Amino acid sequence: MTTTRPNGSLYTQFENNIATIEFGHPASNSFPSELLDRLAKEFDKLSVNDAVSVIVLKSEGERAFCAGASFDELVAIDNLEDGKAFFSGFANVINAMRRCSKLIIGRVQGKIVGGGVGLAAACDYVLATEAASIKLSELTIGIGPFVIAPAVERKVGVSGLAELTLDATSWKNAYWAKEKGLYARVFENITELDKEVEILAEKLASYNPEALHEMKKALWLGTEHWEKLLIERAETSGKLVLSEFTKNALEKFK
Template sequence: METTRPNGSLYTNIENKIATIEFGHPASNSFPSELLQRLTDELNKLSQNAAVSVIILKSQGEKAFCAGASFDELLAIDDLEKGEKFFAGFANVINAMRKCSKLIIGRIQGKAVGGGVGLAAACDYAFATEAASIKLSELTIGIGPFVIAPAVERKMGTAALAELTIAGHEWQNAYWAKERGLYAKVYGTSAEMDKEIDFLALKLAGYNPEALTDMKTVLWENTSDWDSLLYERAAISGKLVLSDFTKNALLQFKK
């Protein structure tokens, strides 16, 4: 069931050493600050939980996976400090995913925009359906995908990041994303995808947890500078979101 809560919802279920985190928001599973913080805290908590070997990250419903930043909250930003703080919320989540001692499997059942693409890219292994098209539309509203760019570039390469960003008005389909490394597998239906996610998660949950943690560390080598880099990027976005161009573009988009 999809949430009607204005600040969104976040639930975690732990079974057979598998923790499933499900987030939701009435506006196409977008993220206000409070929900970003809750997801960060939950990832940090699960990272320390010895009863968990693997994490599945999913969103509510069968439509959009994640529409990125909350438009209402972007419109409400009226000074640099608030802007930096909001975008730092995405930096916190990506860094929490990166540092989490558990492997994270992404379940991408529908469209992902902006920060939603960043979330998918920060997963260690992502499953998707044919409906999981992606778009980085930030330039069209006068900002840029600065915070999530390192995660997208690490997974898909500079050429794909450039194409997604520069042609920010265009959707790229799930198979395009798979060819470039964002998704490991693409399925025709959610039911097919869920069957394979459950199969892989149970397999991983039966492996040596120490080996899984060590493998996670290897996969994320050479990213320690993200502790400062992502917050420097958040400052760029925080400044741009105050521009007249962005304010007008957001108002037009809302209309």
């Protein structure tokens, strides 16, 4: 069942100390600003919920995991303030995931583009299917994945980030993403994926919550400056989206 709501949907289910966040949007599970804001707040809420030991992040349907930020909103940007606010959407989510005291498992069932790659990179452990190819196509429209780059680079390294961003029209398959460290494991189909996500989440939820929290802190050590950095990057993207090049490129997609 996939949502038809224009602003998308976000639900959290609780079971055995596991919180499962499921997001959805009719446009390939992309994110309008309102949905990004809801997701960031949800991570902040779960971070202080003592009944939750681990979080699973998933999206609706069997096709795309996430097509990034809302294209309609991107096309509508006409001033720097709106541009910065738009690109701050993923910055705020990534920072909320980084700050979150709970470990986050990403369940990736299909293709990921743009900001969605940042979302996967900000998870602590990602399980995916063979269909979960990734692409960062931002340079083709005159902007770049500046906001999500620190999260992506943290997982795949500078060389992996360069491959993804500079070869902006090519998909990298799930095994490339696994080899680079974005995915921990890759499965043939969604049934296998869901079985393994459940097993992993249940194992983690059975461990000492304090140990999990300390592990989370250790994994993200040295990223404290991201609070400021990602918002600065959002401003960079906000400026670029107003450029003549980008306006002309976006016109072709309308």
